[in-house]
Amino acid sequence: MPPYDPSAFPPFAVTVDLVVLTVRSHSLCTLVVRRGETPFRGRWALPGGFVRADEDLGAAAARELAEETGLRAHDPGAPHPVPDHGAHLEQLATYGAPERDPRMRVVSVAHLALAPDLPAPRPGGDANSARWAPVEELLDQARAAGDDSPDALAFDHAQILSDGVERARSKIEYSSLATAFCPPEFTVGELRRVYEAVWGVSLDPRNFHRKVTGTPGFLVPTGGTTTRQGGRPAQLFRAGGATLLNPPMLRPEV
The missing domain is CATH 3.90.79.10 (Nucleoside Triphosphate Pyrophosphohydrolase)
Structure with missing residues (x-):
């Protein structure tokens, strides 16, 4: 050397x-x-x-x-x-x-x-x-x-x-990163509110539910429910093994 x-x-x-x-x-x-x-x-x-x-x-x-x-x-x-x-x-x-x-x-x-x-x-x-x-x-x-x-x-x-x-x-447009803002078990509504907070927009609940549950393995049902958000019991999920959201959920134009 x-x-x-x-x-x-x-x-x-x-x-x-x-x-x-x-x-x-x-x-x-x-x-x-x-x-x-x-x-x-x-x-x-x-x-x-x-x-x-x-x-x-x-x-x-x-x-x-x-x-x-x-x-x-x-x-x-x-x-x-x-x-x-x-x-x-x-x-x-x-x-x-x-x-x-x-x-x-x-x-x-x-x-x-x-x-x-x-x-x-x-x-x-x-x-x-x-x-x-x-x-x-x-x-x-x-x-x-x-x-x-x-x-x-x-x-x-x-x-x-x-x-x-x-x-x-x-990154939350196409990956599971948004679940890092959630507790180990969360509802689709709680996950939606994460997207809304990060993007600063309001999202349609039905369309959001369809998109995040449409990718196999992205969200996995835990078998439990919760009423912590009020109203009827909501299904609990955890982050699954799929780390990519397909198709991606593009953020709305603000």
Whole structure:
């Protein structure tokens, strides 16, 4: 191997940032934390942190998710999410603009995390408070505020959030990702309300039922019913082995 001088290359750090999405009160919400340290002290930001020297990216994302929110990522190869507020976790995109972090050159590998209706988060790390915020409220605020405004998200987190929301909105058209927002057993009506919250539209209940039950193995009846939504007992389902919705359910034009 030819001689190699690491000092010939500029050093930089790697972080993970998390777009954590859930549906609360029929609204798509994301987790934001108020930064307790510089830079951007006091500004809202996505949870995340630096990757340690002895961990890979997926492990770093799962660790930050647990440390800053109390959520546990489930195994992406498992057929169903783990109970007790488990979260679906997948890599979203990489962000490496030279000036994105005023401290030093930092490359961030963002991850998307999805979970059912979740309790109040617990702050940790360099965050001194945390909250669930409606996605549209944050994105509208980011579009209206300048980068230097105290109302803007820290770093380039508005762009990361926008990309994460678009990933979720597009992916539920053809995949089983929407079931990650549901408990292990759910009704078709509850699943429909997830689609409505993520897309921000109203869907016809009959057409929706026909589409999601028309793909063999997409939803599997559990044999149980529930009245938690009021009215007559509704059939309970769980996510099946089919991960693709065929034909896909394209989101309506808004």
